[in-house]
Amino acid sequence: MPSGRPFRVREWLEREAVFSWLMLTPPLLFLLAFLGYPFCYGVYLSFVKRNVAQSGTFVGLGNFVTLWNDPIFWQAAWNTFRFTAAATVLKLVGGLAMALVMHQNFRFKGAARALLLLPFIVPTVLSTVAWQWILDPGMGLFNRGLMFFGLVQQGPSWLGNPTLAMVSIILVNTWRGLPFFGITILAGLQTIPADLMESATIDGAGAWARFRHVTLPLLMPVIFVVTTFSIIFTFFDFQLVYVLTGGGPANSTHLMATYAYVISVTSGQMGLGSAAALAMVPVLGVILLLMSSYVRRD
Amino acid sequence: MVGELTWFRRLFGLWIPMAALFVFALFPFAWMAATSLKANAELYDPTSNPLWIKHPSLVHYIGLIRESNFFVWIGNTMLVALVATLISLLFGVMLAYPLARMRFPASGLLALSVGVAYLVPQTLLFVPMADLINRMRLGDSLNAVILTYPTLLVPFCAWLLIGYFKTVPKELEEAALIDGASRWRAMTRVILPLCTPGFLSAGIFAFTLAQNEFLYALLFLNSSSIRTVPVGVTGELIRGDAFYWGQLMAAAFLGSLPVVLIYSFFVRYYVAGLTAGSVKG
Numbered sequence: 391m392p393s394g395r396p397f398r399v400r401e402w403l404e405r406e407a408v409f410s411w412l413m414l415t416p417p418l419l420f421l422l423a424f425l426g427y428p429f430c431y432g433v434y435l436s437f438v439k440r441n442v443a444q445s446g447t448f449v450g451l452g453n454f455v456t457l458w459n460d461p462i463f464w465q466a467a468w469n470t471f472r473f474t475a476a477a478t479v480l481k482l483v484g485g486l487a488m489a490l491v492m493h494q495n496f497r498f499k500g501a502a503r504a505l506l507l508l509p510f511i512v513p514t515v516l517s518t519v520a521w522q523w524i525l526d527p528g529m530g531l532f533n534r535g536l537m538f539f540g541l542v543q544q545g546p547s548w549l550g551n552p553t554l555a556m557v558s559i560i561l562v563n564t565w566r567g568l569p570f571f572g573i574t575i576l577a578g579l580q581t582i583p584a585d586l587m588e589s590a591t592i593d594g595a596g597a598w599a600r601f602r603h604v605t606l607p608l609l610m611p612v613i614f615v616v617t618t619f620s621i622i623f624t625f626f627d628f629q630l631v632y633v634l635t636g637g638g639p640a641n642s643t644h645l646m647a648t649y650a651y652v653i654s655v656t657s658g659q660m661g662l663g664s665a666a667a668l669a670m671v672p673v674l675g676v677i678l679l680l681m682s683s684y685v686r687r688d
Numbered sequence: 689m690v691g692e693l694t695w696f697r698r699l700f701g702l703w704i705p706m707a708a709l710f711v712f713a714l715f716p717f718a719w720m721a722a723t724s725l726k727a728n729a730e731l732y733d734p735t736s737n738p739l740w741i742k743h744p745s746l747v748h749y750i751g752l753i754r755e756s757n758f759f760v761w762i763g764n765t766m767l768v769a770l771v772a773t774l775i776s777l778l779f780g781v782m783l784a785y786p787l788a789r790m791r792f793p794a795s796g797l798l799a800l801s802v803g804v805a806y807l808v809p810q811t812l813l814f815v816p817m818a819d820l821i822n823r824m825r826l827g828d829s830l831n832a833v834i835l836t837y838p839t840l841l842v843p844f845c846a847w848l849l850i851g852y853f854k855t856v857p858k859e860l861e862e863a864a865l866i867d868g869a870s871r872w873r874a875m876t877r878v879i880l881p882l883c884t885p886g887f888l889s890a891g892i893f894a895f896t897l898a899q900n901e902f903l904y905a906l907l908f909l910n911s912s913s914i915r916t917v918p919v920g921v922t923g924e925l926i927r928g929d930a931f932y933w934g935q936l937m938a939a940a941f942l943g944s945l946p947v948v949l950i951y952s953f954f955v956r957y958y959v960a961g962l963t964a965g966s967v968k969g
Contacts (some may be wrong), residue, residue: 421839429813514900515900515921649811651811666811
């Protein structure tokens with residue numbers, strides 16, 4: 391019999407690494423199969439020319455060259471950038487204002503918070519259909535309001551004019567995402583110790599100085615995290631545009647996500663569509679890197 | 689004098705901005721409800737007040753229920769969201785517990801890759817995912833989305849739960865181990881019960897995400913009887929270029945109700961989940 395203690399399963403299981411890997415393996419296998427594999431396959435597809443019901447042929451960077459020469463792809467990229475930038479700034483400013491207003495003592499604060507979060511809870515497709523009706527040129531709420539107050543003779547076609555359609559998708563995205571910013575920044579505000587504010591007041595700081603030099607610097611970490619999250623989800627937004635405008639009129643509201651979908655599904659060019667979707671990753675990566683380096687510099 | 693000033697400040701600093709926020713956030717719901725409760729004659733009468741209902745009518749709700757599978761879609765949505773949430777919570781715990789509480793090689797790398805999963809666009813995944821679903825012969829069944837939604841939800845749940853598990857002191861676990869409990873017992877009897885609020889937060893958050901999902905449902909659920917609410921509404925209630933606004937708004941209103949009801953019971957946990965990552969850092 392070998393010397394030392396016999397091997398025991400129980401002791402072996404008690405080792406941190408063994409226990410950890412036994413726990414981690416099933417979810418990791420699941421994620422590898424349903425996230426890792428599709429990702430690698432998607433990357434592979436972007437180097438392949440493959441149409442519906444055909445096997446693919448390897449074309450190297452051919453799909454990316456095609457996209458580079460495709461004016462609609464550039465328009466979609468520019469739209470995605472404008473849409474993300476405008477909606478993020480609006481949500482951030484509006485959310486900050488919402489948080490400051492709500493960071494006061496008043497009755498039914500919990501109920502107010504719950505109600506103001508509703509746009510963020512309700513399924514996007516359903517609220518977007520409601521917005522489509524609000525923006526309807528003939529009988530929509532917006533144009534009837536404009537006509538009621540005598541501001542216009544005939545309301546504009548919100549979703550039929552390229553500029554107004556872009557304004558509309560930014561507005562709807564802002565409406566939906568603003569409460570997320572507001573409630574999260576409010577939670578950040580509540581962590582700022584009250585005595586810090588009191589001592590600033592005693593030192594003679596006015597409301598604006600307190601906001602600029604005490605509140606805002608302490609909120610920066612929270613603002614950074616919500617903004618990062620929001621940029622990721624706004625950048626990848628699909629359903630809002632798919633439902634509200636379908637990318638029109640004349641591609642003026644196509645985002646990279648909706649354009650990639652159209653190439654893959656409507657035109658059936660899956661390789662090219664995958665390339666368009668993959669192109670989003672480095673663009674988003676650069677935006678996030680720029681943001682984090684800007685924040686670190688401060 | 690002081691009282692008047694406070695009153696003035698409350699009005700302009702609190703009540704007026706608050707009213708503006710409420711109008712901005714909630715008017716689309718009022719408009720949904722008002723539209724859905726009017727018969728077409730009143731709905732499309734340009735002289736009537738759009739936000740007022742003169743002759744309430746349930747005609748659009750009756751039409752919706754008679755002419756579409758609306759309640760089936762609601763049932764499908766709830767079923768899919770519930771099962772996907774439970775799977776995601778289970779996998780989320782299995783990932784988060786070791787990553788938050790154990791020391792072992794490669795744990796940092798794993799935690800990072802869970803975070804990176806956010807940066808993969810669904811539009812890149814859906815073609816390979818459709819291939820995979822077809823090869824597993826799950827096409828056009830609810831299983832197709834029950835299986836794919838967790839790929840969107842597990843990273844969220846794991847990320848939220850890692851933060852939660854880290855707040856429980858390590859001494860609790862050590863004490864249990866010294867008392868002779870196995871790691872498994874220490875986890876299931878000591879640590880996990882303390883984290884119930886974290887499960888509720890992650891669960892309600894995952895649930896709202898799952899019932900909102902659109903792209904995979906659009907691609908994988910083709911038969912009317914297995915659709916979820918979002919794809920049912922866009923696929924069947926919007927018929928060509930003709931919009932049946934009364935029925936659509938009835939669908940939007942009814943379709944929002946279940947999730948709003950569930951959310952109303954768990955608001956506290958939802959807000960905790962929403963703000964957890966950003967506030968704790």
